[in-house]
Amino acid sequence: MNLKDKSVILHDMSLRDGMHAKRHQISLEQMVNIATGLDAAGMPLIEVTHGDGLGGASLNYGFPAHSDEEYLSAVIPKMQQAKVSALLLPGIGTVDHLRMAKDLGVSSIRVATHCTEADVSEQHIGLSAKLGLDTVGFLMMAHMVSAEKLLEQAKLMEAYGANCIYCTDSAGYMLPDEVSQKIGLLRAELGSHIEIGFHGHHNLAMGVANSLAAIEAGAKRIDGSVAGLGAGAGNTPLEVLVAVLERMGATHGIDLYKIMDVAEDLVVPMMDQPIRVDRDALTLGYAGVYSSFLLFAKRAEARHGVSARDILVELGKRGTVGGQEDMIEDLALDMASQRKLS
């Protein structure tokens, strides 16, 4: 694989996707310290919000330690060069949240939908583009559809005004060939002014390999997370990806030692549990299940004595999509009562 002189924009997820792994309890001080460290390491884009995006604060997904407003207000003024992005899932967040984020200095809005439901994003993508923000269409659970279907949905987002489209492997299910095929088709068929992005999860330990495949196939933006802090077995660990890109001669603009230090000195010490491919995280990747279900399934196991792995496999069979966390408790209750009967 030849990535020499390919230019890549890395986007850190530790302060958004990482919120899932921290049950949305990252402190303002931790946010600012990590963001400042990433900024100094040259990270061009840093995402900051509740794990489920703007407006995600809820009983369903978890109330965060601080509001999106508080996190964004704390982090953005401290940035020297890094731009801050915010995620928004239509159906959870609204255009009111989007306006709030813009007023607080967010430069990039990423509007996320399930990979077949792009048409719910028209008002949010349209407004973000109209406000002059970097506007990203983020197609989640992209493993569930063909490359052609993904392209059809991407074109909707392009038409609404997105300037960047992501193929998002929310379940960490994809293998490199699939990434190459999907990114390749998006790159070939979307306008040349549209950037293509890839967001991976490390549930099958494919985060780095998939990211390389994406870059080779034409992706310009790659999401990852310092020390991998993210849902499931985490996101593509950025310090590892940076080292690999360095060896391959790709251009990324990140200081490798500085990002290694952010990972080791700031992020790893604050983890509630090791971010690793344990059997439940592996099940997510193997069964194609949304990564943020991990801790919910573990809690349901503890409460109802039903195996988290069995819950996750069943959720995969039922075609559950991102945001259906309420299904986990409901299903665990069903499984527990069935077991009593049998």
Next chain:
Amino acid sequence: MSQKIKAAIIGPGNIGTDLLYKALRSEQIEPVLMIGVDPNSEGLKRAAALGLQICAEGVQGALAQVRQLGVQIAFDATSAYAHKGNCELLTPLGVTMVDLTPAAIGPFCVPPVNLNALNPAQLDNVNMVTCGGQATIPMVSAVSQVQKVSYAEIIATVSSRSVGPGTRQNIDEFTRTTASAVESVGGADKGKAIIIINPAEPPLIMRDTVHCLCADTPDQQAITQSVLAMLEKVQAYVPGYRLKNGPVFDGNKVSIYLEVEGRGDFLPHYAGNLDIMTAAALHTAELIAKYKQA
């Protein structure tokens, strides 16, 4: 049985047609007129075949028929924008509007919760909130009738096939309207609504989760009784409304897991979200009709 109250349906699409099928079974309502804007519409043809008068020139073109047939109730299954105009034309004729659009010109109505309090004899316009609202607000109310609910959150999961282009283009309207009615009708101090669209095949049946945070320790027995009583009230007009799990008590949190299967009149069984809207609209109209007959 006294004479049925005559009704018009505006909008011969899926919702209007499903509503028509239900209304044809009603003891209180007689659907007599279907109003559309496209003479080639399948829905208009279907309504004509079922014995209704039809009009393909919108409400403006149907005013003579409305007068001549003695229409007293009109269901509006068009759009928020069209509803405003329809309302301006029909309200002066004394027609009560049952609004299935998000226009919300009239007060929100979740029939087992607040219809009686809305003074049905005097109402000229009621709004049916949203599908998620119809499915969940009865349960928020069931809890808030027992004790103070400081926060209520509902999550509605619906099949992709059952979500039309209007809802998709303005999904924020769903979350805002539902959250607002969780407060004003459900009785929670603060409300939040989340909608998830799932494309699984075969399509999943609508499911809804209701979480309430009580201000004090929940009275488990009283809340459980209230939830079961409300379940029966909703099942009276939506037979496929089911309590799957709960109420589950966790500290001050009360969680209720629901499933809504449609009757399959015109819409498929999985589209409980659409069924509960048409069923609630007809149920509302039937209660209003009783006052009109009296």
